[in-house]
Amino acid sequence: MRTEVTAIKQIPLVQATGSMILADDIVNGNGQILVTAGTALRKEIIALLGKHGITAVRIKAAEPANKELSAVPNLISAATRLSMVQAMQNAFRNRGGIAAHLPHLRECIHKVIEELSGHGNLLIYLSDIRQKSDYLYGHCVDVGVFAVAFGMAMGLSRDEIYILGIGGLLHDYGKSCIPNEIIEKNGPLTPDEFEQVKKHTAFGYNVLRLETKVDSRIALMALQHHERPDGRGYPWGISEDKIHPLAGIVAVADVYDALITDRVYRPRVPAHEAIRIINAGAGTQFDSQVVDAVNKIVVPYYIGSAVKFNNGSTGAVLRINSKEPARPVVWTREGIVNLLHERELQIVAVV
Template sequence: MRLVSLDRCEPGIKLGKSIYNENGKVLLTEGTELTKKFIKKLKKCNVTTIYIEDEESVGIEVVEAIPAELRWEAVNKITEGFKTIAELDSHRSNIQGMMKSGRIIRSFQKIFKDILNDLSENQRTLNLLATTKIHENYVYNHSLNVSIYACQLALENGLPLRNIEEIGLGAMLHDFGKVFVPREILNKPEKLTKEEYEQVKLHCEKGFETLRKVHEIPLPVAHCALQHHERMDGLGYPRGLKEDQIHKYAKILSVVDVFDAVTSSRVYRPAMLPHKGLEILFAGSGTQFDRKQVQLFTNCIAIYPQGLTVKLNDGRVGIVSKYNFGSAGRPVIRVIKDMDQQEVSPYEIDLSEKDNLAIEIVEADALM
């Protein structure tokens, strides 16, 4: 099985995993043979990547960290929760409103506990990126991804359950303040003006001020919204905190927030390849980001998950067949096309081996 861009799919391809829409309904079931009509339908539903079964990927096991059903449920809960809390913000004295906010927070906590259970049971390296992309709203998808990454990183830190649950909730709500930023600014394809950027930066304080008034939200969770853009050298915002002034939760969030942001496609730029995202973290390790958290994150994430179709810098095309622990950006590749894009009998190369260090991944369209 492998993960491919829907744009590269031709009629006759066999679907490897069922696809759900944003309401949890099955669009197409596993094993379906794609037709032009089905491909058009998937594109209309904002599906950009799918799993397929073919001869080249036989024997390659794909394990998603989070089941598709849980992902769409989580994104919908986050979407609903952000809007509800924003609407209730000016009506805190309303008892009915307070009860509604309590239900929202409990639903967030339940979703996170389900995510935590899945990650705790999965002893493999986190394979978040190998997932079909369905939901089109960046902020809500990003909030879920950061929550999953943060949960795994908190587990790597060996933190107590109570702390992990707070970090997970804080990660889900870290960008809540963006509901107060005009959508035309968030979705602007051109570079922001200085004034527009200042409006975006206010999402940290606006999110904190709202969340800290919600009785059911612990104060450290609200601080996740306030501090996730603070940096170890004091050059972050909104308060310019440095080193030990920054809450331990925010040190975890700043790492995973940046990684997911740069490796996600936006209206103003394409997604960065995952190993390039890690390079940004390593470049800022000890100055912008906590060095320990960067290293732990590298240890717990499969940035090129099994089943991903990739292109190498020498022109060859292959499928990631095995993840190399301790060498995040250099997996084992099952080559299926040569330098001239001609199909070949599949063979494997290990990018972590000394003789292959000059070879690197330059394209992974299912992640772009």
């Protein structure tokens, strides 16, 4: 595991983000503990502290040691992914209802968390878990794994990450209620077909919320993963403060996987372009704190990619910096350049 040097520092509450960990208990004027030390400063926690007049907090400032990586391991093993795809196939076919499949799905997410926790550096290397399989089932698996990775990068609790993973797997469960000829159509959908597909959020929510063994947050992820902070999503068109934070994470994982996946009617986009699209939607289409997590752990460039800098020179990616994966070590004709230290240089294109 990577080594961390932890320090304590005080910051204004307005500068707090979900990746920060509270160093001390926060108490109100009556001596009651509002938030305990070790809690990640998520949006709802920050809002709570603001309502109680808290203007500054002390956080654990952990500075991860950088590693220059010449190879990045896959997030999960092929065996784990195959087991998850099979679990999703069975769940979507609804043999005995979703409750019958929850034990297997829970086992799958426990395995994902275990494998991701074992990585010395948690990085998503392009489409490293994408394999040839039925799109819907494979997509749900990928979204579940990406969501867990984003949640870990955001410092969520183990319980939240576990629920997040299940919600990612089942976010499109409502598509089991949509006619197969629409779901499996080899081409763009007509406006009428798209309106039918949009109903999958409500279908999934209605099925999952009636299942007593399903956590209510899982049903909300199915319902809200197409909502947007600017209120232009569906099915309700609700804005940022009404969208459950876990649904916001699944929303980003859903779009990222869709972008980097080949479809019959369009080719996938490279990871650096997918990241650019997601960053362009920060605060409007996507939760900004989730976008920060994407930038923290998604590797935009293949090792070996030919890249162009903002000064016109070119080079090839040699190694990935674990601390900032978007700023790799690059070979150039003038010598090896580490973008982690050469801050004036920016990669502007993949040649």
